[in-house]
Amino acid sequence: MRIVVDTHTHTIASGHAYSTIQEMAKGASDNGIEMMAVTDHGPDLPGAPGFLYFHNLKILPPSIHGVRIIRGVEANIMDFEGAIDLPERFLGKLDFCMAGYHEPCLKPGKVHDHTRGMVRALSNPYIDAVSHPGNPKYQVDIEEVVLAAKEHGKLIEINNHSFAVRTGSEENCRQFAILCKRHGVRIVTGSDAHFSDSVGEFGKVYRLLEEVGFPEELVLNTSVQKIDAYIRERKERIHSLTERILF
Template structure:
């Protein structure tokens, strides 16, 4: 079975409802023979999120811990239906990896059309690399329109393993999104959304879906650190 060696969605203890340090996340990743993880604590609109300075100071993090490469990132929150984020550009431009996500504690759900419009604006943001856990049924959108925009802008769609337990109703949506990404040639990333170190690299549900839809290896950007780094370096200056 193809292994995914990069986890693009990990929360450290700096996110108040997560429970492991960056060092502990890296240690578990090393034990699982992973090559790279992204530290993606929640943006500042989340009630227990870290301060802006947390993201501004990520430059002090080593590029590698326990032999695991470290992407310095954020899971930014979408805060309105114009696709604005809770992280200023002066911070986003310093990060290696930016996911943008809807969370209903940060924005009240709207209509399918509003969500679609917001996603398109998010994707057009030059600092955003991937749209996060978009299978959430609370924020449904027009898949074809948004995924076409993702492809046109050479961005990525996250399939989030944690969604299957934390966001009920996501599984069928994620399966459909994965199928459409395959048909449209849209690149995807796999994120554990780990909130404790033991969940780093936990992709069991995504493996099942990708097997079911026969997702092509070339569309999955987690198969090696080098593959994802090459993609990012085409778009931005990164720290590793």
């Protein structure tokens, strides 16, 4: 298995990351990554960019340093009802939207709260994936989250960075991988790079997927075509939703 797409990266716009989009793309290219999602933090995280930043991502060229660019966001789940900090009119214009828990935006509660918020976020048609759902600070009922992803045709992220910074993530991520395999739920893999050198860093993810014998067909990041097909699926989902509202 070779991962050629990184669906989780932060640029200097996030306020606590240190490379520009061009530098991140160069890092991606140096590390053998063919496609990179720019997923800066949603506006409610201190230091993160505002609505207009996400609105204007459309001006980016389709590729930089030979690396295809996906316009995305890592939005914040703001309450345990699944509220998201970027309005739908912005989410709908992007290619790939993740949502996740971050402490400056929402303090941890109880397992059933975390689970409900994450399940609600996955039921939001504009949200594609939950970011670092294995974070033990926001422990969830893993099977419930995986089944919600299955029900809504959404994705579970396995985040390489979690193994280093979110202590205790490893066992949760293993459970997510085992249950995604069992229920046939697709995953995305993200480096969560906050500096250009780290784009495409997937050492821990590879090890975990190998350990659980994870099927390659459920890993979207092993080909640009699989991600493109998913983005088309997302667009159709959102299109049919707006048609339902209009008629």
